[in-house]
Amino acid sequence: MGTRVSRNLTAILFLVLLVIIGSHSAPSCGTTLHVDFGDPIEGIDADIIESFEQGRESFRQVVEIGGGLGPGFNARSCAECHSSPALGGSSTVTAIRFSAGHKELPGGSSLQRFSINPEACQEIVPIEATVVAGRLTTPIFGAGLIASISDADIEEEEERQTQSKDAINGRAAHVIDVATGLRRVGRFGWKAQQATLSFGAEAFLNEMGVTNPLFPKDTAPNGDNHALQACDQFDDLESTDDDGEGIGKVNIFMRLLAPPSRGTVTAQVHRGEDAFRAIGCAVCHRPEYRTGRSEFAALRYKNVRLFSDLLLHDVGTGDGIRQADARAFELRTPPLWGLRARQLFMHDGATFTLAGAIDRHAGEAARVTQRFRSLSSADTADLLAFLKSL
Numbered sequence: 001m002g003t004r005v006s007r008n009l010t011a012i013l014f015l016v017l018l019v020i021i022g023s024h025s026a027p028s029c030g031t032t033l034h035v036d037f038g039d040p041i042e043g044i045d046a047d048i049i050e051s052f053e054q055g056r057e058s059f060r061q062v063v064e065i066g067g068g069l070g071p072g073f074n075a076r077s078c079a080e081c082h083s084s085p086a087l088g089g090s091s092t093v094t095a096i097r098f099s100a101g102h103k104e105l106p107g108g109s110s111l112q113r114f115s116i117n118p119e120a121c122q123e124i125v126p127i128e129a130t131v132v133a134g135r136l137t138t139p140i141f142g143a144g145l146i147a148s149i150s151d152a153d154i155e156e157e158e159e160r161q162t163q164s165k166d167a168i169n170g171r172a173a174h175v176i177d178v179a180t181g182l183r184r185v186g187r188f189g190w191k192a193q194q195a196t197l198s199f200g201a202e203a204f205l206n207e208m209g210v211t212n213p214l215f216p217k218d219t220a221p222n223g224d225n226h227a228l229q230a231c232d233q234f235d236d237l238e239s240t241d242d243d244g245e246g247i248g249k250v251n252i253f254m255r256l257l258a259p260p261s262r263g264t265v266t267a268q269v270h271r272g273e274d275a276f277r278a279i280g281c282a283v284c285h286r287p288e289y290r291t292g293r294s295e296f297a298a299l300r301y302k303n304v305r306l307f308s309d310l311l312l313h314d315v316g317t318g319d320g321i322r323q324a325d326a327r328a329f330e331l332r333t334p335p336l337w338g339l340r341a342r343q344l345f346m347h348d349g350a351t352f353t354l355a356g357a358i359d360r361h362a363g364e365a366a367r368v369t370q371r372f373r374s375l376s377s378a379d380t381a382d383l384l385a386f387l388k389s390l
């Protein structure tokens, strides 16, 4: 009896030891994900960390019908889509947009797939729609740094590209920031449709149907106000928790989410980065910007290694939907940091491999893509190893 207890005890201790060793050794091996996806940026005060944690909770929190969900919605929490490899990340979920050529249809281009009352107010893709497109969830890591890059720096990059020998000609998106009413340079979303993290407040409305001070009115399904009235059980302003820039603490959470750290940098990765610059990928996927002013010291005057010029380009993959300042076939160069944690690529999430993503580039990127195709197999392997280190 006694020996059985002690043998069980030994087995339990052994298991505990395994778990401890496992949790400590995981982050250091090879391309395994670093623990810091989802962590706050370094150097912020304890009281702000507390707001960050509260914001993370709201980001995860499931909104019920009684809490303002719907009438139309795509998910019940931000975390349902922004979950991988940590809260605030991406996922394989795509949102649906539709339009009829250059015409926006009633109720906007964003489809709300579900409804709190499907008989009375379910939005559908109308028969007039000529384009229906998926939009992959973009990760939010490092978004506060991206928000702190000055408009002037992005416009300077636009100016610089007019000299490109490869006929690359990015365009800064000019959009109106809902929080301030000011004309700013867009940088968030596949179409650079927003300049600030007010993006989050719009997501509360578009993805969950939760109205807030920046977006105070529920969207009528397919523009049908009768259907909206039949279903909307709440006075508007379902969330009043607002700090003027987005939805309160969720905004703090997004602004202070750390950027993805670099994976393991080997000699091959260095060679791959050289090839990436040499063939011209780095023109659009600009390795670095520097932030300007910010309310948070941790975001101020920092180098941002995002690998994007934040400009709009036509690389031949566009979905034909005009949005904010972006023309039908233009897309923002997506930042490449954090690529190693992603399963799907490109705005529609239709590509499974990095080589496949590069291969789809045409239009403004045609010459660069041609050079990529002419690389030796060793150089190609180096370049892909570099992308997987991001």
Ligand code: HEC
Pocket (backbone or CB within 6 Å): 074, 075, 076, 077, 078, 079, 080, 081, 082, 093, 094, 095, 135, 136, 137, 138, 139, 140, 143, 187, 188, 189, 190, 191, 197, 199, 200, 201, 203, 204, 207, 208, 250, 254
């Ligand atoms: C149904 C899935 C879904 C839900 C739920 C969702 N998002 Fe998103 N999110 C997306 C997609 C898709 C994009 C890219 C949209 C685009 O550019 O068209 C995105 C983009 C973003 C971006 C821009 C990031 C960048 O740099 O481009 C922010 C910020 C964001 N979401 C915040 C939120 C917040 C806050 C919530 C909760 C209120 C939320 N999202 C809920 C799918 C979702």
Ligand code: HEC
Pocket (backbone or CB within 6 Å): 168, 276, 279, 280, 281, 282, 283, 284, 285, 313, 314, 315, 317, 318, 331, 332, 333, 334, 335, 336, 344, 345, 346, 347, 348, 354, 357, 358, 361, 364, 365, 368, 369, 372, 387
């Ligand atoms: C003319 C500008 C331009 C050039 C040059 C360019 N890209 Fe891109 N890149 C883009 C745009 C715009 C997209 C988004 C396209 C889409 O989603 O349909 C993109 C998407 C990507 C993606 C997918 C990212 C994601 O989040 O899914 C990868 C990977 C990528 N590019 C790597 C490269 C590499 C490697 C090169 C060089 C061989 C390169 N790009 C050259 C503009 C460019």
